Amino acid sequence: MLSEPFSVVIDPNVWVSGLINPYGVPAVVVRAVIAGRVTAVVTQHLIDELAGVLVRPKLRRWITLDDAAALVEALSREADLRPDPGPPSTRVSDPDDDYLVALAEATGSLLVTGDDDLLKADLTPPAITPRALIDRLGGP
Numbered sequence: 001m002l003s004e005p006f007s008v009v010i011d012p013n014v015w016v017s018g019l020i021n022p023y024g025v026p027a028v029v030v031r032a033v034i035a036g037r038v039t040a041v042v043t044q045h046l047i048d049e050l051a052g053v054l055v056r057p058k059l060r061r062w063i064t065l066d067d068a069a070a071l072v073e074a075l076s077r078e079a080d081l082r083p084d085p086g087p088p089s090t091r092v093s094d095p096d097d098d099y100l101v102a103l104a105e106a107t108g109s110l111l112v113t114g115d116d117d118l119l120k121a122d123l124t125p126p127a128i129t130p131r132a133l134i135d136r137l138g139g140p
Helices: 012-020 025-034 044-054 065-078 095-107 116-120 130-136
Strands: 006-010 038-042 110-112
Touching: 006 012, 006 025, 006 095, 012 025, 012 044, 012 065, 025 038, 025 130, 038 044, 038 065, 038 095, 044 065, 044 095, 095 110, 095 116, 110 130
Parallel strands: 006 038, 006 110
Antiparallel strands: none
């Protein structure tokens, strides 16, 4: 079990999954951030990517624009906002994910993701699943 709070970089796919299914493990990760059990480390790039995904029409079935805006606003206000750290020392197969790796490297934060390519990459600190994060926290 890890001492709380510690910092994590949360892939936008986890934030989105947490909003779509309030009963799933990604939603438990979101609640852990809200409760202060972990500190979400972000860059403006991560916030912008998340905002861009959340306004997609295909998500209206699960997420209202007001809820999407509220999450982005709360994250902008409450998360540990860091400057763009530049390129990572370890590149991953999708160059669009390099900024997540670089942020995790620069801050010593775990990268929480559902992206199999990131999970299989040899990263330091490692990429872990939302379930692995909750397990490290000792449960929900």
